[in-house]
Amino acid sequence: MTEFMLPDMTCGHCVGVINEALTAVDSDCEIEFDLLNHTITVNSRCTPQQLVNALTAAGYPPKQSD
Numbered sequence: 001m002t003e004f005m006l007p008d009m010t011c012g013h014c015v016g017v018i019n020e021a022l023t024a025v026d027s028d029c030e031i032e033f034d035l036l037n038h039t040i041t042v043n044s045r046c047t048p049q050q051l052v053n054a055l056t057a058a059g060y061p062p063k064q065s066d
Helices: 012-025 048-057
Strands: 002-005 030-034 039-043
Touching: 002 048, 012 030, 012 048
Parallel strands: none
Antiparallel strands: 002 039, 030 039
16 A cells, blocks of 8 residues: 655545546556545555656646655
């Protein structure tokens, strides 16, 4: 599982875009969203860099999570 901090994720629309972007690269990925803390946790067969690339392309570049 990989955790990302997405400062630009603020609403349900953001969640939908992020979900679509990540499932496009791994249709079986599992994503947990935490809007309050602007984080997601992803369980995927993709590498973390592939996930970062998909998130960035969707307009939600991750910041390093603490």
